[in-house]
Amino acid sequence: MQIRLHCIKFALIFTIFLLSIADAAAIINRPDGIDIHFSPQPKPIDNEIYSNLFTYAHLIDISYCITSIGGLSKPFRCELDCESRFPNMTLVYQWYFDDSVTGYIATTYSNIFNYNDTTEAKVPKKTIIVSLRGTRSIFDTYTDLKVDMVDYSNLRYKLPFCGKNCRVHQGFFEYFLHTLGNVHRILEKELEYENYELLITGHSMGGSVGLLLALHYLDLGYDKMTLVTMGQPLVGNKEFVHWVDNVMGSSFEPKHNTFNRKYFRVIHKNDIVTTIPHSNLLNVYHQFDNQIYLNCSSSTTVPFPGRVVDCGYGDNEYCIMKDFDGLGLIDFISRNYFQSHNTYFRRLGLCGTGLNKH
Ligand SMILES: *[C@@H]1O[C@H](CO)[C@@H](O)[C@H](O)[C@H]1NC(C)=O
Ligand SMILES: *[C@@H]1O[C@H](CO)[C@@H](O)[C@H](O)[C@H]1NC(C)=O
Ligand SMILES: *[C@@H]1O[C@H](CO)[C@@H](O)[C@H](O)[C@H]1NC(C)=O
Numbered sequence: 001m002q003i004r005l006h007c008i009k010f011a012l013i014f015t016i017f018l019l020s021i022a023d024a025a026a027i028i029n030r031p032d033g034i035d036i037h038f039s040p041q042p043k044p045i046d047n048e049i050y051s052n053l054f055t056y057a058h059l060i061d062i063s064y065c066i067t068s069i070g071g072l073s074k075p076f077r078c079e080l081d082c083e084s085r086f087p088n089m090t091l092v093y094q095w096y097f098d099d100s101v102t103g104y105i106a107t108t109y110s111n112i113f114n115y116n117d118t119t120e121a122k123v124p125k126k127t128i129i130v131s132l133r134g135t136r137s138i139f140d141t142y143t144d145l146k147v148d149m150v151d152y153s154n155l156r157y158k159l160p161f162c163g164k165n166c167r168v169h170q171g172f173f174e175y176f177l178h179t180l181g182n183v184h185r186i187l188e189k190e191l192e193y194e195n196y197e198l199l200i201t202g203h204s205m206g207g208s209v210g211l212l213l214a215l216h217y218l219d220l221g222y223d224k225m226t227l228v229t230m231g232q233p234l235v236g237n238k239e240f241v242h243w244v245d246n247v248m249g250s251s252f253e254p255k256h257n258t259f260n261r262k263y264f265r266v267i268h269k270n271d272i273v274t275t276i277p278h279s280n281l282l283n284v285y286h287q288f289d290n291q292i293y294l295n296c297s298s299s300t301t302v303p304f305p306g307r308v309v310d311c312g313y314g315d316n317e318y319c320i321m322k323d324f325d326g327l328g329l330i331d332f333i334s335r336n337y338f339q340s341h342n343t344y345f346r347r348l349g350l351c352g353t354g355l356n357k358h
Contacts, residue, residue, distance in 0.1 A: 232265055
């Protein structure tokens with residue numbers, strides 16, 4: 001019953017989205033005057049990134065095990081095979097907020113991505129993981145999701161100034177400040193290590209907050225960083241998004257362990273959450289160029305490697321912008337949005353609900 005009510009709610013919300021998205025699609029324009037019809041064919045990502053995506057998704061999913069009544073236990077135990085998949089991982093910190101994002105910090109000196117480390121480091125590499133989850137009642141939250149933006153001004157320690165017109169979602173920015181206040185001292189301490197990699201991951205709203213967190217640490221100079229978001233909503237206006245794509249290296253090919261491209265924004269076909277909040281007159285949200293697009297049905301947990309593609313442009317007509325173009329209401333209702341949003345290399349978000357099979 002609960003679920004059915006939710007479905008009806010979706011339909012209503014999405015009708016509203018539909019109208020606003022149709023509007024937005026008509027006015028896509030790149031500020032630098034590049035032809036809007038320029039849509040290069042997306043390219044499949046390489047095998048290493050492909051296999052890493054399963055690991056990122058697993059690390060994200062583990063954050064859902066943290067609830068108001070339970071969580072992970074040390075050294076690194078959870079309902080989702082934490083110990084067997086990540087045997088040498090140490091839980092550093094976990095937190096649960098009812099009214100903000102929930103997550104954990106863990107570290108490992110093991111090579112959890114199975115690559116051949118050819119660098120000759122004096123000390124083993126330490127991977128510091130910050131994993132943030134979305135809210136479980138995502139669609140309730142999006143009903144109430146405000147579109148208001150606030151001015152965004154970066155620290156300008158290591159990164160260029162975003163510009164005086166940069167604006168970001170007010171709610172996500174507040175969650176970011178809350179999260180930063182909560183984790184900063186712990187993270188600074190973990191980052192006092194020469195050979196580190198800072199890996200920030202997040203699903204849904206956790207991804208939006210993760211992005212703001214990543215930008216903060218990048219600005220502080222921690223540039224051995226990887227940010228992986230799945231089903232992440234939009235975060236800011238055109239000025240902000242272009243700056244992000246620039247400083248995070250979105251135009252570089254995804255390659256593991258190079259840090260040229262620091263951001264992988266993974267989008268499942270038909271995941272409408274990756275296209276909201278919708279814009280209004282004063283607050284115009286912009287799609288990122290950064291899109292690793294899963295070109296497969298909402299029920300496909302293991303996409304074929306050739307179906308995981310790098311889109312290159314936010315308005316690429318082969319990718320997410322196309323999914324909501326010219327749709328009728330019936331198409332809208334008949335698509336399984338909830339499933340698209342929660343299916344990223346596994347079914348995300350079941351831990352802690354008693355529904356996962358482990
Ligand atoms: C875990 O750490 C031990 C001791 O350092 C090491 O022998 C083992 O290979 C590590 N396991 C993995 C999967 O990295
Ligand atoms: C790493 O190197 C070993 C031996 O050279 C090779 O067998 C293995 O396939 C390589 N692994 C990757 C992920 O490239
Ligand atoms: C997705 O797959 C279809 C074939 O099912 C293909 O026509 C389309 O170009 C693909 N899109 C992307 C972005 O790869």
